[in-house]
Amino acid sequence: xxxxxxxxxxxxxxxxxxxxxxxxxxxxxxxxxxxxxxxxxxxxxxxxxxxxxxxxxxxxxxxxxxxxxxxxxxxxxxxxxxxxxxxxxxxxxxxxxxxxxxxxxxxxxxxxxxxxxxxxxxxxxxxxxxxxxxxxxxxxxxxxxxxxxxxxxxxxxxxxxxxxxxxxxxxxxxxxxxxxxxxxxxxxxxxxxxxxxxxxxxxxxxxxxxxxxxxxxxxxxxxxxxxxxxxxxxxxxxxxxxxxxxxxxxxxxxxxxxxxxxxxxxxxxxxxxxxxxxxxxxxxxxxxxxxxxxxxxxxxxxxxxxxxxxxxxxxxxxxxxxxxxxxxxxxxxxxxxxxxxxxxxxxxxxxxxxxxxxxxxxxxxxxxxxxxxxxxxxxxxxxxxxxxxxxxxxxxxxxxxxxxxxxxxxxxxxxxxxxxxxxxxxxxxxxxxxxxxxxxxxxxxxxxxxxxxxxxxxxxxxxxxxxxxxxxxxxxxxxxxxxx
Amino acid sequence: xxxxxxxxxxxxxxxxxxxxxxxxxxxxxxxxxxxxxxxxxxxxxxxxxxxxxxxxxxxxxxxxxxxxxxxxxxxxxxxxxxxxxxxxxxxxxxxxxxxxxxxxxxxxxxxxxxxxxxxxxxxxxxxxxxxxxxxxxxxxxxxxxxxxxxxxxxxxxxxxxxxxxxxxxxxxxxxxxxxxxxxxxxxxxxxxxxxxxxxxxxxxxxxxxxxxxxxxxxxxxxxxxxxxxxxxxxxxxxxxxxxxxxxxxxxxxxxxxxxxxxxxxxxxxxxxxxxxxxxxxxxxxxxxxxxxxxxxxxxxxxxxxxxxxxxxxxxxxxxxxxxxxxxxxxxxxxxxx
Numbered sequence: 109x110x111x112x113x114x115x116x117x118x119x120x121x122x123x124x125x126x127x128x129x130x131x132x133x134x135x136x137x138x139x140x141x142x143x144x145x146x147x148x149x150x151x152x153x154x155x156x157x158x159x160x161x162x163x164x165x166x167x168x169x170x171x172x173x174x175x176x177x178x179x180x181x182x183x184x185x186x187x188x189x190x191x192x193x194x195x196x197x198x199x200x201x202x203x204x205x206x207x208x209x210x211x212x213x214x215x216x217x218x219x220x221x222x223x224x225x226x227x228x229x230x231x232x233x234x235x236x237x238x239x240x241x242x243x244x245x246x247x248x249x250x251x252x253x254x255x256x257x258x259x260x261x262x263x264x265x266x267x268x269x270x271x272x273x274x275x276x277x278x279x280x281x282x283x284x285x286x287x288x289x290x291x292x293x294x295x296x297x298x299x300x301x302x303x304x305x306x307x308x309x310x311x312x313x314x315x316x317x318x319x320x321x322x323x324x325x326x327x328x329x330x331x332x333x334x335x336x337x338x339x340x341x342x343x344x345x346x347x348x349x350x351x352x353x354x355x356x357x358x359x360x361x362x363x364x365x366x367x368x369x370x371x372x373x374x375x376x377x378x379x380x381x382x383x384x385x386x387x388x389x390x391x392x393x394x395x396x397x398x399x400x401x402x403x404x405x406x407x408x409x410x411x412x413x414x415x416x417x418x419x420x421x422x423x424x425x426x427x428x429x430x431x432x433x434x435x436x437x438x439x440x441x442x443x444x445x446x447x448x449x450x451x452x453x454x455x456x457x458x459x460x461x462x463x464x465x466x467x468x469x470x471x472x473x474x475x476x477x478x479x480x481x482x483x484x485x486x487x488x489x490x491x492x493x494x495x496x497x498x499x500x501x502x503x504x505x506x507x508x509x510x511x512x513x514x515x516x517x518x519x520x521x522x523x524x525x526x527x528x529x530x531x532x533x534x535x536x537x538x539x540x541x542x543x544x545x546x547x548x549x550x551x552x553x554x555x556x557x558x559x560x561x562x563x564x565x566x567x568x569x570x571x572x573x574x575x576x577x578x579x580x581x582x583x584x585x586x587x588x589x590x591x592x
Numbered sequence: 593x594x595x596x597x598x599x600x601x602x603x604x605x606x607x608x609x610x611x612x613x614x615x616x617x618x619x620x621x622x623x624x625x626x627x628x629x630x631x632x633x634x635x636x637x638x639x640x641x642x643x644x645x646x647x648x649x650x651x652x653x654x655x656x657x658x659x660x661x662x663x664x665x666x667x668x669x670x671x672x673x674x675x676x677x678x679x680x681x682x683x684x685x686x687x688x689x690x691x692x693x694x695x696x697x698x699x700x701x702x703x704x705x706x707x708x709x710x711x712x713x714x715x716x717x718x719x720x721x722x723x724x725x726x727x728x729x730x731x732x733x734x735x736x737x738x739x740x741x742x743x744x745x746x747x748x749x750x751x752x753x754x755x756x757x758x759x760x761x762x763x764x765x766x767x768x769x770x771x772x773x774x775x776x777x778x779x780x781x782x783x784x785x786x787x788x789x790x791x792x793x794x795x796x797x798x799x800x801x802x803x804x805x806x807x808x809x810x811x812x813x814x815x816x817x818x819x820x821x822x823x824x825x826x827x828x829x830x831x832x833x834x835x836x837x838x839x840x841x842x843x844x845x846x847x848x849x850x851x852x853x854x855x856x857x858x859x860x861x862x863x864x865x866x867x868x869x870x871x872x873x874x875x876x877x878x879x880x881x882x883x884x885x886x887x888x889x890x891x892x893x894x895x896x897x898x899x900x901x902x903x904x905x906x907x908x909x910x911x912x913x914x915x916x917x918x919x920x921x922x923x924x925x926x927x928x929x
Contacts, residue, residue, distance in 0.1 A: 200874075201821060201875070201877060216814035221596040225872075
């Protein structure tokens with residue numbers, strides 16, 4: 109049988125090296141934490157007195173000793189040591205396998221050959237420095253506490269600050285004031301007698317008369333009032349702060365002064381239709397509008413008129429009739445009239461139900477002409493036709509030609525408007541607008557690109573590149589784009 | 593420094609056979625190694641590579657170096673199972689009596705070259721299953737043993753997928769290794785041109801017979817494996833399974849099904865042969881790492897995401913080995929290193 113002594117000796121040697129490296133590793137760690145304790149001892153030199161340096165040195169030594177002891181005491185499994193030896197010596201797991209199989213009762217003949225082979229290889233090795241040195245993270249940081257400890261050792265003792273929390277009540281402040289005065293060496297005795305503590309913000313003329321750190325009066329130095337020294341002896345008045353909070357809470361009970369949440373965050377049916385109409389009419393000539401959408405809006409207005417009993421029902425009926433006859437311009441005009449009627453009806457309904465809300469009511473009360481304020485509010489809410497006098501040609505306003513539209517950017521003088529009633533069956537006005545063109549981005553690129561992609565879409569559908577289920581959706585998508 | 597005479601004989605035979613093969617085949621050392629390891633481990637090897645890279649030539653040369661019977665089957669879509677295993681035919685004797693006689697198919701050979709195995713239908717491919725696993729075939733209710741050693745070397749072309757039938761997982765699992773025959777480097781290409789365009793032909797000697805192969809197969813199984821090496825193999829195989837809690841991210845993301853226990857057996861047996869071939873009496877961690885890709889690449893089934901991303905199973909195996917090594921050996925030696 110082969111002799112495994114060399115293998116055992118190798119493992120013992122590796123174990124010794126591992127213990128040594130671990131002792132170094134944990135010793136450095138222990139020394140670091142000991143040095144931290146030493147810094148603490150030296151920082152408390154004032155309290156500890158002459159014992160502090162001895163305690164600091166002892167902490168470092170104890171940390172080092174404990175770390176070394178832990179490193180020496182940690183056990184390592186024999187298999188791990190054998191594997192480490194294999195790796196370190198390039199033995200390709202020979203030692204670990206041999207030591208593992210050496211104790212097995214039924215082992216194949218090759219195991220003996222393995223043990224002999226491994227032993228001979230180990231004999232030829234010069235085993236030294238198998239385990240590399242590893243330094244812990246604390247080793248890199250070790251100079252910091254050591255230096256700090258040295259600095260603290262040569263410095264005079266540090267003063268220890270008092271760790272009391274400020275009182276929250278005025279009574280507590282008054283009670284604490286004499287203690288603070290006693291502990292402050294620069295405070296004068298006159299100040300202790302005459303100056304009760306004042307809350308922040310309650311500074312009067314007497315506060316100007318303060319004593320400086322040298323004890324000299326500086327009554328003539330008015331800017332000193334605004335220096336930090338003027339507020340140095342005062343503490344925040346938390347009672348006043350709490351009282352202000354209570355006042356704010358009481359304000360919440362006055363519901364009539366709260367914002368009109370109903371008006372802001374609910375959408376009436378009228379507003380929905382008005383928004384659709386606004387989107388339909390913005391920036392288009394009557395013949396460019398979608399007939400279907402116009403019909404939808406008129407239908408909705410007719411139904412609303414039916415419900416509310418307003419004039420809008422008849423106007424919407426007339427608009428629908430005009431649309432059927434192909435008179436889109438007239439239909440659009442009727443739609444606007446119906447919207448006005450519906451808006452009036454909506455306002456009346458809100459007034460009857462007292463739903464106009466505090467903010468709108470407040471605005472009306474504060475403004476001399478409540479109507480105009482309401483018109484302004486309506487403009488803010490994008491209601492078409494709501495702001496008479498604010499748009500050119502829409503009624504009485506501060507300017508005879510109306511306020512300039514936002515699109516023209518307040519250049520009202522360059523815009524003029526005239527209208528002629530058309531003769532014949534048409535019940536409408538021909539409007540001519542004069543003025544310089546607005547600086548808006550051209551739509552020609554968009555139109556060109558849209559036409560190009562629309563043709564590509566038709567081509568793709570014709571070649572059946574678009575799944576059948578999606579063809580309708582694709583067509584609808586392009587149709588919706590084209591109507592804009 | 594070899595102590596055991598059997599091991600010494602194995603090493604010399606292995607080196608001799610490899611030298612014979614290398615007389616003809618230029619480069620492809622890893623493929624030659626995989627084929628020889630498969631031969632001595634008692635498994636079968638699948639060679640995958642583009643046409644013209646010398647797969648068939650390698651196998652023919654190996655067969656010439658072994659004193660064993662050799663047969664070649666060119667797999668085609670119309671090949672039938674009976675064309676492989678054989679069939680009973682009616683034979684008339686001298687007295688005019690007729691009787692059934694079993695006509696042996698080409699599978700009854702020591703070394704079987706299944707060329708372009710993925711061109712036959714699954715029915716025909718499966719005719720090899722029993723022979724590869726059990727070393728016998730059943731025809732007409734009678735089980736007939738195949739000659740020992742029985743060694744299947746199959747080739748397949750990974751790029752011509754039209755008209756092919758990919759091998760089913762059960763069939764793939766029967767192959768100990770799957771070796772990838774890669775394109776030669778420019779120096780190797782130059783050597784191939786020189787060797788194949790001149791008049792001289794290399795003479796291949798028969799260096800090993802069937803009995804020696806069987807003895808070596810027994811010897812291989814005696815090689816001891818340490819526990820930590822065996823644990824590493826188990827961890828590698830487990831890490832190919834996406835549902836395993838410690839499987840790496842790549843496995844969870846791209847693998848549908850991991851390697852079977854046959855993968856672990858392939859790694860250990862292959863590692864034993866590799867160790868012996870290097871004159872070593874034990875399996876090392878490096879042996880396992882060197883053979884993991886060959887043993888596992890055909891046993892890992894990618895999921896749809898892996899297929900769609902074009903993930904290479906070798907990449908998965910590499911990550912799996914790295915993960916398993918971190919879990920086992922390195923974790924235990926974290927301070928010792």
